Amino acid sequence: MTIAPTVPPGQSERTDGARSGRLGALLRLRELPVTLALIALVVITTIANPLFLSPQGMKDLLLNATIVMILAVGQALVIITRNVDLSVGSILGLVAFGTGTLFANVPGIPIVVVFVVGMLLGAFLGAINGILVTVAKVPALVITLGTLYIYRGINNSWAGGTQYFAGDRPEAFGSLSVDTVFGFPLITLIAVVVIAIVAIYLNGVRAGRDLYAIGSDPDAALLFGIPVSRRVLLAFLFNGILAGLAGVLYASRFNSVGATTGTGLELSVVAAAVVGGVAISGGSGSVVGAAIGALLLTTITSALTAVRVDKFWQQAIVGMLILSAVIIDRIASVRTARKLRISEARDV
Structure with missing residues (x-):
């Protein structure tokens, strides 16, 4: 005689609720739409051009x-704090x-030293942006638009x-x-390591989590004791370091x-x-999503070229x-705010 296992009352409902909760959390991931778009x-x-996914194509x-x-990961750090850095293309060009x-001028210089020097130069230029934004209290859009031309002018003169x-x-x-x-290029593996380190920083380190609080409400973050100016400065500093790394890899x-290296790249980075x-x-947002966005945009260019679509x-x-990304984000923000108001009204 076999005795069927009994399920305690309510356990089935809790299991179903947990599953639906996990599914809902998955569907709410901001990276999901861009990932699905990339796969599609x-x-x-590949169907239109089978050579698209050849080993060399990949x-x-x-x-x-x-x-x-790499640039999009650094840009994500800045944008999360409700700022933007338009000078990354010029920093990359200088580095x-x-x-x-x-x-050319220091024969036999170790490659590691070149990487360190490039990242230090990027950190210096990024720190200038951060200091101007946090001390002058001028919108980052204006500051970095100015430094974009300053850094580009220095590179042209140099x-x-x-x-x-x-x-x-x-x-x-x-x-x-x-x-x-x-099958993975070495510089791509370097990018993957960078993405992993920055993702851990944002999610596992208090200073990284503070960036989200600052971006959500800078005044509230200040009231909670978060050193807003210092965190924003660090975001620009880290962005400069990554732009320096990208410059060396470039x-x-x-x-x-030469003088025009990196021109216009900042727009692609912000878009990614x-x-x-x-x-x-x-x-x-997340740096993983930013990296996937970068992969999607560059893949779009390659895909349209593969099927011979005009550059325009x-x-x-x-x-x-x-x-579409901005509109979707705005709709999601409005829906979240509406749910919060409803929840607060019910609590009252």
Whole structure:
């Protein structure tokens, strides 16, 4: 005789509730829409052009996205605090040209030293942005728009008509963009490590979690004892470090660096972060989402090129994605605020 196991009253309901809760949490992830869009884009493009997902095609996709991914991670830190940094393209350009200068004028310089110098230069330039924003109390949009042109002007004056090419750098440095590990380019693996470290910082370290509080309500964060100015300054500093790292990797990835290196890149970086679910109004989003947004935007360009779509439509589609991301974020914010008001009314 077999005795059927008995289920305590209410346990089945609790189990179903837990499952529906987990499903609801999954569906509410800000990274989910951009991830699904990326998957759909890859599948559709592969059907149209089977060579799109060839080993070389995959390598090119990752290489094209790596620099923007690192920059988008740093930009996410700043946007979460309700700020923005438009100077990252100019910082990258300065560091990239500085990298070429080091290799050309200091023979035998260790590659590790070049990385350290590039990140320190990026940190210095990012700190200038942070100090101006926190001390002058001027909107970051205005400050970094100004430093964008200042840093670009410095690079133009420094570089002039000089360019450094692949032959001016050590072979081992250029190999960072050529060599792979299990099919993944080395510089992409560097980007993955960066994403993991920053994600842990944002979610597992109090200083990182404070950035969300600042972005949600700076005045309330100040009342709760959060050092708002210091945290915002650190966000700009870390963003500068990552822009410096991206500048060094840019010099490894591309055949030449000069006065115009990085021009216009800041717009793609901000777009990647916003499309990846980082709210432009601050207080929400993740660096993982920003990285996926960067991968989506670069994949769109590659996909449309693979199916021979005009470049104008590539830019138009990216613009529509940005608008869609902002509209979706606004709708989600309104719905959340409405639910909060209803909940407060019920409690009263």
